[in-house]
Amino acid sequence: MRAFRYESLPGRVVFGEGSAETVAEEISGQRVLVLATPRGLPLARRIAEPLGDRVVGEFTEVREHVPVAVALHARSRARELRADCLLAVGGGSTVGTAKAISLELRLPIVAVPTTYAGSEMTPVWGMTSSEGKQTGRSLDVLPSVVIYDPALTASLPRALTVTSAMNAMAHSVEGVYAAGANPISSLMAAESVRALAAGLADSSAESLLYGAYLAGAVFAVTGSGLHHKICHVLGGAYDLPHAATHSVVLPHVAEYMDGPALAPIAAALNASTAASGLRELAHRVDAPTSLASLGFPPAKLAEAAALVAAQSPVPEPDIHALLAAAL
Structure with missing residues (x-):
């Protein structure tokens, strides 16, 4: 180990x-x-x-x-x-x-x-x-x-439940590849994703809240990475809704970061890759899947890519392609 x-x-x-x-x-x-x-x-x-x-x-x-x-x-x-x-x-x-x-x-x-x-x-x-x-x-x-x-949380509107739970899932997904990731936090991340996916499937507030608790605890230890850099820029600069933005961006970053670290997430979602599992889940629970639907202006795509790249070691063309796919 x-x-x-x-x-x-x-x-x-x-x-x-x-x-x-x-x-x-x-x-x-x-x-x-x-x-x-x-x-x-x-x-x-x-x-x-x-x-x-x-x-x-x-x-x-x-x-x-x-x-x-x-x-x-x-x-x-x-x-x-x-x-x-x-x-x-x-x-x-x-x-x-x-x-x-x-x-x-x-x-x-x-x-x-x-x-x-x-x-x-x-x-x-x-x-x-x-x-x-x-x-x-x-x-x-x-x-x-x-x-x-x-x-x-049992009485939350379904749409808010979905985006809030996907926001929580983003913490766990990012937690397996962030700089502070470790075997303990990765175990917690996988359990969190399982609980959140199950809670979304059967509308169990208890499973969702348990998964969200674990996700927050993972994020607290591992820190953030590319996903949160993107979402913070989009939310802060373009006033996009926080949880829904996480929901849209998550599968695209997971696809970009795909590798052995994300295997526990894929397994927790019973999918071949984390990105495909997240896309299937988003489709199944009717989560938002495009930045355009959240009000992001397509004309600002290059500007947003530059803002993210200024805070990330990821090359700007890669950021631009990722955001274009999410748009």
Whole structure:
């Protein structure tokens, strides 16, 4: 067996039906700021209700890709309220906003995911400005507690379930070839892909959430690669929907990166190659398969390829061909 390094990240995970009812037991803070989208606020309030007057405020100006202006306002709100803990109830954008606060204020985050984004398991943060999307890694933004309750994702609209689960799958697929890949994370990645594919097939929120948890844990250890570089550029520069973009790009990057490292993914999908398995799955669950359908302007293809190539060792002609296929 080849030599490897595996670093387990700190954090506590609580998984199972009814887990959201334990939020008050998992929060040690006395001045809690609740973060949610306007649509998710009623659920967040219900989950936070046992905290009583320990909740000192709410922040609902959550936006996809975490614009810098939103991050600055969220930090200002946390300072104004003298918050000592953040309760993030929602998807990746909500958790990402909490991370933007903690990146500067070092506040503990308790995350209650309601989608399959996986951001709650990673020390990766991201913010978007007019110059594009900037990302980084810091243990200061890694949630201290993550509470997974399948009941909170069971009512997701089917279209969102599909794109969110494919987004999670992208974490695991990339995790087998990223710079930090190792035998332990590859085992987790294969199990994640099996769980996500099974969950999409039988609409099992429990399988999907389990797979998403593993996918986030894989990504947290291995780091990102070509797939995420492409998706971050497309999302940040052209305001494309995050999860759907991952869904479209994933099979194309898998085909480009095809090799022995991706064999566990192919096996998990019962396919000859990872790319063919991902394409078949996308077709079966009616996932988006073209950038054009997401609103990406064909005239920007060369520009996007240049932006990605500037952040990647992959030659620009290869990036251009990959994006053209995805278009």
